Amino acid sequence: MKIHEYQAKNMFSSYGIPVEKHILCHSVDEAAAAYVDLNADKVMLKAQVLTGGRGKAGGVKLAESMGDVIKYSGPMFQMKIKDLPVTRILVSEAVNIESEFYVSFSVDRKSRAVILMLSSDGGIEIEEVAKYTPENIYKIKIDPFVGVPDYLARRIAFFLFDDMELINQMVQILQTAYQLFIDKDALMLEMNPLVLTDEKNLVAIDAKMTFDDNALFRQEDICFFCEPTEEEEMELHAKAKGFSYVHLSGDIGCMVNGAGLAMATMDMIKHNEGYPANFLDIGGSSNPKKITEAMKILLEDDRLKVILINIFGGITRCDDVANGLLKACELLHTDIPIVVRLTGTNEEEGKTLLRKSNFLVADTMCEAVRMAVNQSIKAG
Ligand code: GDP
Ligand code: MN
Numbered sequence: 001m002k003i004h005e006y007q008a009k010n011m012f013s014s015y016g017i018p019v020e021k022h023i024l025c026h027s028v029d030e031a032a033a034a035y036v037d038l039n040a041d042k043v044m045l046k047a048q049v050l051t052g053g054r055g056k057a058g059g060v061k062l063a064e065s066m067g068d069v070i071k072y073s074g075p076m077f078q079m080k081i082k083d084l085p086v087t088r089i090l091v092s093e094a095v096n097i098e099s100e101f102y103v104s105f106s107v108d109r110k111s112r113a114v115i116l117m118l119s120s121d122g123g124i125e126i127e128e129v130a131k132y133t134p135e136n137i138y139k140i141k142i143d144p145f146v147g148v149p150d151y152l153a154r155r156i157a158f159f160l161f162d163d164m165e166l167i168n169q170m171v172q173i174l175q176t177a178y179q180l181f182i183d184k185d186a187l188m189l190e191m192n193p194l195v196l197t198d199e200k201n202l203v204a205i206d207a208k209m210t211f212d213d214n215a216l217f218r219q220e221d222i223c224f225f226c227e228p229t230e231e232e233e234m235e236l237h238a239k240a241k242g243f244s245y246v247h248l249s250g251d252i253g254c255m256v257n258g259a260g261l262a263m264a265t266m267d268m269i270k271h272n273e274g275y276p277a278n279f280l281d282i283g284g285s286s287n288p289k290k291i292t293e294a295m296k297i298l299l300e301d302d303r304l305k306v307i308l309i310n311i312f313g314g315i316t317r318c319d320d321v322a323n324g325l326l327k328a329c330e331l332l333h334t335d336i337p338i339v340v341r342l343t344g345t346n347e348e349e350g351k352t353l354l355r356k357s358n359f360l361v362a363d364t365m366c367e368a369v370r371m372a373v374n375q376s377i378k379a380g
Contacts, residue, residue, distance in 0.1 A: 001211045003225045004048045006090045008207035011184070015176045017191075018169075018203045022092035024048070031073040034091040035066055042094035044205075045072050047079060047086040050227065052125075057081045062094060084229075095203055100193035101160060102126055103173070103204075105142070105181045107188070107212075114181065116140040116148075116174070120160055122193030148178040169202045184222060185215030238297050242290075243280055245297065250275025251376050253304040253336075255294050257282050257311050265310050268365060274373035277304055284316060291324030295332055305379035306337050308372040310365060313344030322350035326357060337375045341368035 009019045023034035035043055047059030054060060059081050061072040069091070079086045100122030108115040118138040121129045129136055138159050142148060148156075150171065157170035173194070181189045191204040216223050228236060231247040238245030244259060248266075252274050256262040262281045269276050278301065282294045298307055311321050321342060329338070341362045342350045354361050360375075362368035 001213055001216065001222065001226060002050045003209055003211070003222070004050065004088070005046065005207050006048055006088070007225050008189075008209040009090075009204070011180060011209070012177075012204055012207055015180045017173055017176050017180070018201065019207065020093050020095050020203050020205055022090050025073070025089045025091050026087065028070055028073045028077065031069050031089055031091050032066060035063070035069045038091065038093050040093040043069065044090075044092045044094050045069065045076060046090040046092065047076055047081060048088040048090055049081045049084040049086060050229075051082045051084055054081055059086065092205070095195060095205060096198040097193075097205075098196045098198055100195050102129070102137075102190075102192050103177070103194045104188065104190040104192070105178060105186070106190075108141075111141050113144065114142040114178075116142055116156065116178075118156065118159055122195070126192065142178065147182070148175050150175075163200075165200065166196070166202065173202060173204075184209075185212045185219055186210065187212050234297070234300070238280070241293050241297070243282060243294060243297065245281075246279040248276050248278050250277045251303050251305040251379075252372050253277050253280075253298040253301060253307040255280050255282060255291075255298060255307065255309045255311075257284065257316060261310060261312055265308070265365070265369070268369040269308070269373065272369050272373045274369070274376055277301060284314075288320070288324035288327045291321065292328040292331060295325075295328040299332055299334055299336070304336055306339060306372050306375035308368060309338065309340045310368060311340075311342050311344075313342060313347060313350070316344075317346045318342040318344060318350030319346040319353060320350075322353040325359070326353065329357070337379075339368050339372045339375065341365055 006024045012019050021038055023037060025031040025034050042062060042064050045061045045063055047054055063069045063072055073089055076086055076089055102119040102122040104117045105114055119129055119136050121136050140156055153171040153174045154167060156174060157167045161167050161170060177189055186209050188210045190208040192206050194202055194204050197203055211222050234247055235245055252269055254265055254276050256265050259281050262279050266276050266279060280294060282290060337360060339360045339362060340354055351361050360371055362371055
């Protein structure tokens with residue numbers, strides 16, 4: 001789970017990691033009032049969206065007057081960054097930067113530990129630094145039983161600084177950031193940049209945190225920040241109905257029984273150069289109500305060009321599934337072509353029922369997938 005910069009900054013503050021003064025705004029009027037309240041010559045306007053690349057998209061602006069604040073915040077509130085509307089802008093006191101650093105803690109699967117990454121090339125994407133000047137990145141594996149004790153924090157701080165005053169500030173930032181990371185079951189905590197100001201203070205002027213979804217049951221304050229996207233809403237909605245559903249980027253809607261068969265179906269679609277729109281596992285039951293619910297979930301997705309239904313009848317009877325599908329289509333009316341492959345218990349009865357209506361009935365999985373991919377191509 002991701003949270004906004006302002007939420008991460010508030011958490012940083014509560015742990016004692018220095019951040020610049022800032023006020024969250026929901027409108028141009030609020031931004032104007034924040035400019036007055038901050039009482040600073042220069043402020044930064046920062047769009048709050050749960051995605052990266054905000055600066056590049058024009059979501060970070062320096063405003064040097066009330067006129068600037070109004071001129072920039074208006075269009076910023078109209079912006080969409082990677083399809084996400086900007087509903088909040090963080091107005092913060094602009095600091096005078098002497099140098100920018102990169103600091104992050106993240107869970108690293110390969111080393112099975114938390115990795116601290118540091119770089120004196122802050123402010124740019126760490127992927128860029130890793131590509132062009134990897135020698136400028138320090139990576140330190142943190143022993144979970146030891147954490148970041150004083151001696152280690154000091155040794156790390158010396159990678160970037162030699163002034164004792166800055167070393168002390170850095171030690172405190174590293175230790176509290178690690179504590180915050182551990183306390184909240186974070187997967188990532190990033191300051192990019194952590195800056196050295198002209199007053200010789202270290203300040204985190206950008207903050208990013210993501211959290212382990214599997215630990216949210218014990219992180220009530222983090223759950224409170226949850227803002228599911230439209231896609232995540234769809235997934236939650238499907239889960240509430242008892243389906244395993246994953247939203248994907250293609251145009252072939254899939255309804256399959258069993259996770260293994262669903263995976264095989266995705267593979268077969270890809271193999272035939274098609275694009276699945278989702279993974280939907282309806283489980284073992286052939287209850288017509290459940291099939292209608294599953295069809296409803298699929299049909300809510302307006303990207304679909306075709307629906308592919310792939311059912312293996314074991315305890316599930318193919319004729320029950322066929323009856324469920326007929327009922328669902330009676331209720332839901334759709335023009336989208338529906339390809340069905342049924343195999344196993346009462347297969348022939350099921351197919352006979354479907355052939356009487358508009359379904360495209362296939363005999364094998366391979367044939368069904370090819371038919372679905374062709375339909376998706378035909379629909380353009
Ligand atoms: P991002 O582009 O979404 O990562 O947004 P950041 O908050 O990291 O800001 C991007 C860049 O804008 C920083 O690396 C800085 O170079 C610059 N910037 C941000 N805030 C300030 C500020 O208060 N003062 C100055 N001088 N530059 C800033
Ligand atoms: Mn940044």
